[in-house]
Amino acid sequence: MSDFFKGARQSIPVGVSTLPFAVLYGAIAATHGHSTFEATLTSAALFAGASQLVGIELFSHNVPAWLIVLSIFAVNFRHILYSAAAGPYFSKFSPMQKVLAFFMLTDPQFAEMARRSETPAPVSFSWYMGFALAIYLPWVGFTAVGTLFSSVIGDPKALGLDVLLPLYFMGSLLGFRRRPKFLPVAAASAIASIIAIELVGSPWHVSIGALAGIVTAALLPVTPKYTNPQPMPPALTEAAE
Numbered sequence: 001m002s003d004f005f006k007g008a009r010q011s012i013p014v015g016v017s018t019l020p021f022a023v024l025y026g027a028i029a030a031t032h033g034h035s036t037f038e039a040t041l042t043s044a045a046l047f048a049g050a051s052q053l054v055g056i057e058l059f060s061h062n063v064p065a066w067l068i069v070l071s072i073f074a075v076n077f078r079h080i081l082y083s084a085a086a087g088p089y090f091s092k093f094s095p096m097q098k099v100l101a102f103f104m105l106t107d108p109q110f111a112e113m114a115r116r117s118e119t120p121a122p123v124s125f126s127w128y129m130g131f132a133l134a135i136y137l138p139w140v141g142f143t144a145v146g147t148l149f150s151s152v153i154g155d156p157k158a159l160g161l162d163v164l165l166p167l168y169f170m171g172s173l174l175g176f177r178r179r180p181k182f183l184p185v186a187a188a189s190a191i192a193s194i195i196a197i198e199l200v201g202s203p204w205h206v207s208i209g210a211l212a213g214i215v216t217a218a219l220l221p222v223t224p225k226y227t228n229p230q231p232m233p234p235a236l237t238e239a240a241e
Helices: 003-010 012-031 036-046 049-059 065-090 095-103 107-116 125-148 161-174 182-199 204-219 234-240
Strands: none
Touching (some): 003 012, 012 049, 012 125, 036 049, 036 125, 065 095, 095 125, 182 204
Protein backbone atom coordinates (compact mmCIF):
# COMPACT_ATOMS: atom_id res chain seq x y z
CA MET A 1 0.00 0.00 0.00
CA SER A 2 1.36 3.45 -0.93
CA ASP A 3 2.19 6.06 1.70
CA PHE A 4 -0.68 8.21 0.43
CA PHE A 5 -3.33 5.56 1.09
CA LYS A 6 -1.74 4.60 4.41
CA GLY A 7 -2.10 8.20 5.51
CA ALA A 8 -5.69 8.39 4.27
CA ARG A 9 -6.59 5.18 6.11
CA GLN A 10 -5.05 6.46 9.35
CA SER A 11 -7.08 9.67 9.21
CA ILE A 12 -10.50 7.96 8.98
CA PRO A 13 -11.30 8.27 12.73
CA VAL A 14 -10.56 11.99 12.91
CA GLY A 15 -12.25 12.59 9.56
CA VAL A 16 -15.46 11.03 10.84
CA SER A 17 -15.27 12.91 14.15
CA THR A 18 -14.98 16.30 12.41
CA LEU A 19 -18.04 15.85 10.19
CA PRO A 20 -20.57 17.07 12.79
CA PHE A 21 -18.51 20.24 13.22
CA ALA A 22 -18.40 20.83 9.48
CA VAL A 23 -22.18 20.45 9.35
CA LEU A 24 -22.54 22.72 12.39
CA TYR A 25 -20.40 25.40 10.78
CA GLY A 26 -22.37 25.20 7.54
CA ALA A 27 -25.68 25.45 9.39
CA ILE A 28 -24.52 28.44 11.46
CA ALA A 29 -23.14 30.14 8.36
CA ALA A 30 -26.50 29.73 6.62
CA THR A 31 -28.39 31.20 9.57
CA HIS A 32 -26.06 34.22 9.43
CA GLY A 33 -26.94 34.84 5.79
CA HIS A 34 -24.02 33.15 4.06
CA SER A 35 -24.67 31.33 0.82
CA THR A 36 -23.55 27.74 0.25
CA PHE A 37 -20.74 29.03 -1.96
CA GLU A 38 -19.53 31.56 0.63
CA ALA A 39 -19.54 29.09 3.51
CA THR A 40 -17.86 26.35 1.47
CA LEU A 41 -15.22 28.76 0.17
CA THR A 42 -14.47 29.82 3.75
CA SER A 43 -13.91 26.21 4.81
CA ALA A 44 -11.74 25.57 1.75
CA ALA A 45 -9.62 28.70 2.22
CA LEU A 46 -9.24 28.66 6.02
CA PHE A 47 -9.58 25.00 7.06
CA ALA A 48 -9.75 26.04 10.71
CA GLY A 49 -12.93 24.87 12.40
CA ALA A 50 -12.69 26.68 15.73
CA SER A 51 -11.55 29.93 14.09
CA GLN A 52 -14.34 29.75 11.54
CA LEU A 53 -16.96 29.35 14.27
CA VAL A 54 -15.48 32.17 16.34
CA GLY A 55 -15.17 34.44 13.33
CA ILE A 56 -18.70 33.95 12.03
CA GLU A 57 -20.17 34.68 15.46
CA LEU A 58 -18.13 37.87 15.82
CA PHE A 59 -18.79 39.07 12.27
CA SER A 60 -22.52 38.89 12.92
CA HIS A 61 -22.23 41.54 15.65
CA ASN A 62 -20.86 45.05 15.70
CA VAL A 63 -17.46 43.96 16.96
CA PRO A 64 -14.32 46.00 16.16
CA ALA A 65 -12.07 44.42 13.56
CA TRP A 66 -9.09 44.36 15.94
CA LEU A 67 -11.06 42.29 18.45
CA ILE A 68 -12.01 39.76 15.76
CA VAL A 69 -8.36 39.43 14.72
CA LEU A 70 -7.23 39.10 18.34
CA SER A 71 -9.84 36.46 19.12
CA ILE A 72 -8.92 34.36 16.09
CA PHE A 73 -5.23 34.78 16.94
CA ALA A 74 -5.95 33.43 20.42
CA VAL A 75 -7.63 30.37 18.95
CA ASN A 76 -4.82 29.71 16.49
CA PHE A 77 -1.81 30.63 18.61
CA ARG A 78 -0.98 26.96 19.16
CA HIS A 79 -0.32 26.62 15.43
CA ILE A 80 2.73 28.84 15.82
CA LEU A 81 4.07 26.23 18.22
CA TYR A 82 3.08 23.41 15.85
CA SER A 83 4.81 25.09 12.92
CA ALA A 84 8.06 25.54 14.83
CA ALA A 85 8.05 21.89 15.89
CA ALA A 86 7.03 20.63 12.43
CA GLY A 87 9.84 22.45 10.60
CA PRO A 88 12.38 19.61 10.85
CA TYR A 89 9.86 17.12 9.44
CA PHE A 90 9.41 19.31 6.37
CA SER A 91 13.10 19.91 5.73
CA LYS A 92 13.15 17.62 2.68
CA PHE A 93 9.96 19.04 1.17
CA SER A 94 10.13 21.43 -1.79
CA PRO A 95 9.04 25.07 -1.17
CA MET A 96 5.58 24.42 -2.66
CA GLN A 97 5.22 21.21 -0.66
CA LYS A 98 6.06 23.15 2.50
CA VAL A 99 3.35 25.70 1.69
CA LEU A 100 0.77 22.93 1.32
CA ALA A 101 2.04 21.09 4.39
CA PHE A 102 1.80 24.13 6.65
CA PHE A 103 -1.66 24.96 5.30
CA MET A 104 -2.86 21.46 6.15
CA LEU A 105 -1.25 21.44 9.62
CA THR A 106 -4.02 20.71 12.14
CA ASP A 107 -4.06 19.30 15.67
CA PRO A 108 -4.53 15.64 14.65
CA GLN A 109 -2.14 16.05 11.72
CA PHE A 110 0.61 17.21 14.08
CA ALA A 111 -0.09 14.44 16.61
CA GLU A 112 0.02 11.67 14.00
CA MET A 113 3.13 13.16 12.39
CA ALA A 114 4.93 13.19 15.76
CA ARG A 115 3.96 9.56 16.37
CA ARG A 116 5.05 8.48 12.90
CA SER A 117 8.43 10.17 13.38
CA GLU A 118 9.11 7.72 16.22
CA THR A 119 8.76 4.72 13.89
CA PRO A 120 11.00 3.55 11.04
CA ALA A 121 8.46 4.93 8.55
CA PRO A 122 9.39 8.40 7.24
CA VAL A 123 7.12 11.45 7.36
CA SER A 124 6.88 11.59 3.57
CA PHE A 125 4.95 14.24 1.68
CA SER A 126 2.79 11.52 0.15
CA TRP A 127 1.78 10.13 3.56
CA TYR A 128 1.25 13.61 4.95
CA MET A 129 -1.08 14.69 2.14
CA GLY A 130 -2.98 11.41 2.22
CA PHE A 131 -3.74 11.98 5.90
CA ALA A 132 -4.56 15.66 5.37
CA LEU A 133 -6.80 15.38 2.30
CA ALA A 134 -8.90 12.64 3.88
CA ILE A 135 -9.84 15.25 6.53
CA TYR A 136 -9.84 18.37 4.37
CA LEU A 137 -12.15 17.20 1.58
CA PRO A 138 -14.93 15.91 3.88
CA TRP A 139 -14.64 19.10 5.96
CA VAL A 140 -15.28 21.25 2.90
CA GLY A 141 -17.98 18.95 1.50
CA PHE A 142 -19.95 18.66 4.73
CA THR A 143 -19.84 22.42 5.19
CA ALA A 144 -21.93 22.60 2.03
CA VAL A 145 -24.23 19.89 3.40
CA GLY A 146 -24.74 21.94 6.55
CA THR A 147 -25.77 25.02 4.60
CA LEU A 148 -28.13 23.13 2.30
CA PHE A 149 -29.93 21.31 5.11
CA SER A 150 -29.56 23.87 7.90
CA SER A 151 -33.32 24.06 8.41
CA VAL A 152 -33.71 20.34 9.10
CA ILE A 153 -30.39 19.42 10.71
CA GLY A 154 -30.81 21.47 13.85
CA ASP A 155 -27.94 21.66 16.31
CA PRO A 156 -25.57 18.64 16.27
CA LYS A 157 -24.76 19.45 19.90
CA ALA A 158 -28.32 18.53 20.87
CA LEU A 159 -27.59 14.99 19.62
CA GLY A 160 -24.35 14.80 21.57
CA LEU A 161 -22.25 14.69 18.41
CA ASP A 162 -19.97 17.44 19.68
CA VAL A 163 -18.33 14.90 22.00
CA LEU A 164 -16.68 13.02 19.11
CA LEU A 165 -13.82 15.42 18.50
CA PRO A 166 -12.83 15.81 22.18
CA LEU A 167 -12.79 12.01 22.45
CA TYR A 168 -10.46 11.80 19.47
CA PHE A 169 -8.12 14.39 20.96
CA MET A 170 -8.10 12.52 24.27
CA GLY A 171 -7.11 9.39 22.39
CA SER A 172 -4.33 11.28 20.60
CA LEU A 173 -3.06 12.62 23.91
CA LEU A 174 -2.99 9.17 25.51
CA GLY A 175 -0.98 7.93 22.55
CA PHE A 176 1.98 9.82 24.05
CA ARG A 177 1.51 8.42 27.57
CA ARG A 178 4.69 6.30 27.43
CA ARG A 179 6.87 9.32 26.80
CA PRO A 180 9.09 10.60 29.61
CA LYS A 181 7.57 13.63 31.40
CA PHE A 182 4.10 12.86 30.04
CA LEU A 183 2.26 13.01 33.38
CA PRO A 184 3.73 16.25 34.76
CA VAL A 185 3.47 18.03 31.40
CA ALA A 186 -0.13 16.90 30.79
CA ALA A 187 -1.12 17.75 34.37
CA ALA A 188 0.43 21.22 34.21
CA SER A 189 -1.29 21.92 30.90
CA ALA A 190 -4.66 20.69 32.18
CA ILE A 191 -4.49 22.66 35.43
CA ALA A 192 -3.41 25.84 33.65
CA SER A 193 -6.24 25.47 31.12
CA ILE A 194 -8.85 25.02 33.86
CA ILE A 195 -7.59 28.08 35.75
CA ALA A 196 -7.38 30.13 32.56
CA ILE A 197 -10.91 29.37 31.41
CA GLU A 198 -12.18 30.56 34.79
CA LEU A 199 -10.03 33.69 35.02
CA VAL A 200 -9.47 34.68 31.37
CA GLY A 201 -12.09 32.76 29.43
CA SER A 202 -12.23 30.98 26.10
CA PRO A 203 -10.39 30.68 23.73
CA TRP A 204 -7.28 31.87 25.58
CA HIS A 205 -7.30 28.83 27.85
CA VAL A 206 -6.14 26.65 24.94
CA SER A 207 -2.95 28.64 24.32
CA ILE A 208 -2.27 29.21 28.03
CA GLY A 209 -2.57 25.49 28.71
CA ALA A 210 -0.19 24.73 25.84
CA LEU A 211 2.37 27.26 27.08
CA ALA A 212 2.17 25.84 30.60
CA GLY A 213 2.95 22.39 29.24
CA ILE A 214 5.90 23.70 27.23
CA VAL A 215 7.37 25.58 30.20
CA THR A 216 6.97 22.52 32.42
CA ALA A 217 8.72 20.29 29.88
CA ALA A 218 11.55 22.82 29.54
CA LEU A 219 12.09 23.03 33.31
CA LEU A 220 12.13 19.28 33.91
CA PRO A 221 15.47 17.40 33.80
CA VAL A 222 16.63 16.23 30.38
CA THR A 223 15.87 12.57 29.71
CA PRO A 224 17.28 10.20 27.07
CA LYS A 225 15.71 10.36 23.63
CA TYR A 226 12.34 8.63 23.60
CA THR A 227 12.06 5.28 21.90
CA ASN A 228 9.01 3.09 21.60
CA PRO A 229 9.39 0.48 24.37
CA GLN A 230 7.28 -2.08 22.52
CA PRO A 231 8.04 -1.98 18.78
CA MET A 232 5.94 -4.14 16.53
CA PRO A 233 7.74 -7.30 15.39
CA PRO A 234 8.83 -7.21 11.70
CA ALA A 235 6.49 -10.06 10.78
CA LEU A 236 3.49 -8.25 12.23
CA THR A 237 4.56 -5.00 10.58
CA GLU A 238 4.63 -6.69 7.18
CA ALA A 239 1.25 -8.29 7.83
CA ALA A 240 -0.28 -4.95 8.84
CA GLU A 241 0.94 -3.38 5.61
